[in-house]
Amino acid sequence: MYHLNDLQLAIRIADLKSVSAAGREQGMTPAAASAALQRLEKKIDCLLFARSTRQMTLTEEGQLFIDSGRQALTLLNNASNALADNRGELQGELRIALPSDLGRNIIRPWLDEFSLRAPELNISLYFGDQITDLISQNVHLAVRYGQLEDSGLMRRQLAMMPRVAVAAPSYIQQYGQPQQPKELVNHKTLILNRGGQPWSKWPFSSQDTDYHVELIGCKSSNDGAVIKDWALAGKGIAFKSWFDVAKEIHQGKLKRLFTEQASTKIPLQILYLQTDYPSHKVRAVIDFLKEKCQQFTQQYPPI
16 A cells, blocks of 8 residues: 555645655655655556656546545545544644735734644745645635635635825925826836736726726836835835735825725635635634734724
8 A cells, every 4th residue: 555645745746747846845855756656656556647858747547546536635634624623623734825915014923823822733834926826836725815716716805905005205205295196107116016917007996986097117026025115115106905004004104195096995815725624723714814804904994
């Protein structure tokens, strides 16, 4: 009989289409991962993957084996989750993907607090502003802004909030304060680049009319935390979710612009895979984050 670790490795190779990437994820060298895959194929007397110089592609028999293996691991995980639920235990590993700025500055300290309540739960955090594929990234939960179309995911809404244009007092002192969003084309703006695409059309609303201002930007980054750092340093005007800049606005480090022409509120959601038995640890973290978001909104109401 083959080892469950070898089955888990094979499933990740199928997800990532790479032996070395799947091995790194599990702390293995490419040589060790390749040896483990060969060991599994020898045990089941089946070639799971067609190898090429670029990627690993499942054979027909490999697809059948991997699909059945996923179902088997799900049943095993569900059995463990059922026991943990029955005992009220918070243990094992929980992998969470977070937006860069919000994750580092707001949610990470919350999860540190949660860890004090659950010392046997190992939380791994992954930061980035791209839309995360939970399966390929091998995460249990992902916190994301906006309306997401993937119907294969379950979601819980954590909060609704506007995006706001902000600038540091030092920027306003040097370059002046725009009075209307259309004046942004004459200012230095900071553009978030998501998924290789610059988010350069900023939405606003005036008298129930929605419109966009298209910008070029003087600086851009794929990291939302960098965008806020530049704004705080007076390098330009940023367009951020309220949660990302609420503290700095209340502290006077940033000033909200165009308060009469706010953008439409967007949801902050937590996503997880659609399973037959959501685990106790997943439900506990979701409920905790929902409570913390409500407290944050009360402490830092939109100005």
